Every structure is written in C-alpha cells, then in structure tokens.
Amino acid sequence: MPDRYSRLKHRLGCGEIVILDGGIGSEMLRRGVTWEGHKVESEPDAIRAIHADYIRAGADVITTNTFQLARRSYMNHFADLDHMRRVGASDLETRPPLLIREGVKRAIEARDQAGAADVSIAGSMTTLDWCFRPDMAPSESDMRGEYRETVEWFKDAGADLMLFETFNSSKEARMALEAAREVGIPAWVGFVCDNRGRMLNGETLPEVVRALAGIEPDVLLFNCAPVPDITSALGEISKVYKRPTGGYAHVGRFDPPDWMFTDEYPPDEYLAAAREWASMGAQVLGGCCGTTPMHIEALKKGLPRTLASSSKR
Numbered sequence: 001m002p003d004r005y006s007r008l009k010h011r012l013g014c015g016e017i018v019i020l021d022g023g024i025g026s027e028m029l030r031r032g033v034t035w036e037g038h039k040v041e042s043e044p045d046a047i048r049a050i051h052a053d054y055i056r057a058g059a060d061v062i063t064t065n066t067f068q069l070a071r072r073s074y075m076n077h078f079a080d081l082d083h084m085r086r087v088g089a090s091d092l093e094t095r096p097p098l099l100i101r102e103g104v105k106r107a108i109e110a111r112d113q114a115g116a117a118d119v120s121i122a123g124s125m126t127t128l129d130w131c132f133r134p135d136m137a138p139s140e141s142d143m144r145g146e147y148r149e150t151v152e153w154f155k156d157a158g159a160d161l162m163l164f165e166t167f168n169s170s171k172e173a174r175m176a177l178e179a180a181r182e183v184g185i186p187a188w189v190g191f192v193c194d195n196r197g198r199m200l201n202g203e204t205l206p207e208v209v210r211a212l213a214g215i216e217p218d219v220l221l222f223n224c225a226p227v228p229d230i231t232s233a234l235g236e237i238s239k240v241y242k243r244p245t246g247g248y249a250h251v252g253r254f255d256p257p258d259w260m261f262t263d264e265y266p267p268d269e270y271l272a273a274a275r276e277w278a279s280m281g282a283q284v285l286g287g288c289c290g291t292t293p294m295h296i297e298a299l300k301k302g303l304p305r306t307l308a309s310s311s312k313r
C-alpha cells in the first residue's frame, strides 16, 4: 500500500482539490492562548484541539505549530553563541529541536485521536531570519547547514512533508528545497507576494520559476498576503507554470507580535475567493493568519472536488 504522502500526491496528479488547514498562531490568540514559545509543550491540549478542529473541518493536510523554530530564531537575540551560553536560558540550544519534535507530536496525536489516518502532517518552517525581510537572509553556506539541520528534525519527528511558508525569494526557497531533497522528505513552498504578483525582494514570478528549475516543489503556493494579492499572484503564475499550485491568504492585519482580526472575509466570502483561485488552476487551498476552522469548513463544503480542467500534473 502506498504511503500517506504518495496517496496525496496521486490525488494532486488526478486534479483533485486538496484542503489545507487555516491559521494556527492566530487561532491560539483567538482562543486566548498566547502565542509566545509556541506552547506545543506547555499547552498540548490547546494545540491538539486546534489541529482536531481543522481535521473535523475537512483539512487533508494539517500544519505543525512550528513556524519559526530554526536555531537562529534564538541566536538572533544574542551577540554570539558564547554570549547566549553566558546570559541566555540554559536550554536555548536544545529548545528548537525539542519544540519541533513536540509540535509534530501534537499534530500526530490529533490525527490519531480523530482516526484520520489519511491526513498528512506538514512541518511548517519559514525563512531562517524574518519572513517579511528578504534583505536579512543569511549567507548561502549558513543557509545550507541550517536548513539541513532543521529539516532533519522535522523528518525524524514524523512529518509527512515540509511546508516552507512565507518565503520571500527564490534563492532561499532553493536552499530549503535542496535540503529537503537531501534529507529525503517531500516539500511544498508558499511564497509571500506583494500586490503586483512579485516576491518581496522584487523578483517576478517568471524569474522565480526559472530559478527553481530542476528543484521544483511538489506544490508552489502563495500565502500570508491579503486575498486580492493572492488572487493576482495565482493569476500570474498560471501563465508561466504548469505544475500544481495553491494559495492561502491571511485575513486581518499583522499587529506585531500578535494578529488583528477583521471581518473583511467571513467564511462565505473567503470561499468565493478560493473558488476563483481554483478556477485559475490552484489546487491546494487553505487559510493563513486570521482564518479559522469555519473558513476551512466553508472551503471543504463549497469548493469543487476537482479542478475544472484537470490538465495539471
């Protein structure tokens, strides 16, 4: 029997629509669980309940609550490693792999409890530095080692695939995809786009497609941008890229480090946008910050089961 991810990939090959979950960090805030520290260890019930609600809503793929857990996320607060060892909490060096392991475990527990053996677990990882700042990307050699190390933690923890989310340049995406290939885990990439269908570093989508030649993700998505920006990017990519694509927009405003909820896109209006994305060929659809299990349920109930013209492979 083919493994879980092979079955998912087969569905993509058949032109089926695949439902991704919605926001995790913002959903914790909405439920009154503070986001700081990811809480995968200290609030296991709260995290499991969010995963369970997304599975119940109809998500085929759920993402772990591990958005920014590369070693660098902690190191950035200190002058260097010695300084961190001298003044930082004593477990900071071991915390990233621990929190990734616990984060993947919460998703596996939710899947087991729901008896949803076919739901895939995507290890969520963003850029090594700050996702909205392409200018802060580390050097190529640093990236190579850090992606490899972090992706290995996800694979060892039992993730079915990597979801590299809110990426801002093709260069960093390439590094992440190469690491996933070396480690031997499937990978999807979500790019954050601006309002003109470009990357935050100015790259156009044809440039991104050329830069990823030979190392394409199984699904190329756009995420963490407002609904109209995701619509423009999906329109642009459909002209130059024939492999599976997807999108998941955010609803609301970033209010660092929290999220400001707005009522711009209640579930039925979000569904209308997602239907448009599917009509443009986007196959993997879900929600980013500010979306809820109600949004995902609306997608599950209201989207077609397959793309109108299932010419994608």
Ligand SMILES: [Zn+2]
Residues within 6 Å of the ligand: 223, 224, 225, 249, 250, 288, 289
């Ligand atoms: Zn987002």
